[in-house]
Amino acid sequence: MFLDKFIEYIRFEKRYSPHTVSAYQSDMEQFLLFLNPPNTTPSVSHPSEISHHHIRNWMVELMDNKLLARSVNRKIATLRKYFKFLLQEGEITINPTSRINAPKVPKNLPTIVDSDKLTGMLDGRMDAIEDPIFTNNFKGLRDKLVIEMLFGTGMRLAEIIGIKEEDINLYEKTIKVLGKRNKQRIIPLNSELVQLLKRYTEAKKSENFHNNSVTFLVTDKGASAYPKLIYLIVQKYLSHISTQDKKSPHVLRHTFATSLLNKGADLNAIKELLGHANLSATQIYTHNSVERLKSIYKQAHPKA
Structure with a gap:
């Protein structure tokens, strides 16, 4: 329910591109699946129950799976947008991403040709x-x-x-x-x-x-x-x-x-x-x- 409202918000109010909307939805579904794996008793039933510990644990899992820091940062940016939306809607009173520091991304020089x-x-x-x-x-x-x-x-x-x-x-x-x-x-x-x-x-x-x-x-x-x-x-x-x-x-x-x-x-x-x-x-x-x-x-x- 909360995710559906968020997707409608970025699609119709923010007018994000279809590609961006799809990426946000994929990131959120991955995070929610991490919180509540299939065939287990749900550990989180409302966004207000999500803490910065949950997010940090997800980040650790992503990086253990060799996901690049840049990709992890993109997913964290999705979470920031999601919880900011829930804060505006009055669904939560504390944004759990406020205590999250994104991993540093190594700076690569742009690739060029002669x-x-x-x-x-x-x-x-x-x-x-x-x-x-x-x-x-x-x-x-x-x-x-x-x-x-x-x-x-x-x-x-x-x-x-x-x-x-x-x-x-x-x-x-x-x-x-x-x-x-x-x-x-x-x-x-x-x-x-x-x-x-x-x-x-x-x-x-x-x-x-x-x-x-x-x-x-x-x-x-x-x-x-x-x-x-x-x-x-x-x-x-x-x-x-x-x-x-x-x-x-x-x-x-x-x-x-x-x-x-x-x-x-x-x-x-x-x-x-x-x-x-x-x-x-x-x-x-x-x-x-x-x-x-x-x-x-x-x-x-x-x-x-």
């Missing part, structure tokens, strides 16, 4: 490969546009999936993006990307795909593009220039931001382009820049 190699691939400057990387048909044009857009704008996966034709202003050379928390931002487009967008738009019309979907990017058959398709495209082409395990759309977002920073772009400007809520999220890219400077120093300085 921007020179990436630019070389997009510009067709890969001498070691005889056949063209991007085929001369609709699919090849679409694939190239996906890589160019992710690298040229720093968009998130969900953002590029949601792009519609009316979001693109080729005259102003801008694209309107709907980011997290339904926050809109405008991203400038470089001239090469503008030309590629024009070619792709014409190709869609010639294939009679322009009226088949809601989204700007489409599949080989003209249906709306979906996350797995974008992942597969990125993995396919990044494998030509990188041997690292991680080859995702977010790697191109990281590469976009790091490239701007290395070229002297203002950190606040990068923050706005990426759609970050605060500067602390953007500052992670300064670490990559520092590591690059260290590498240059070690190679070039006689005392390194």
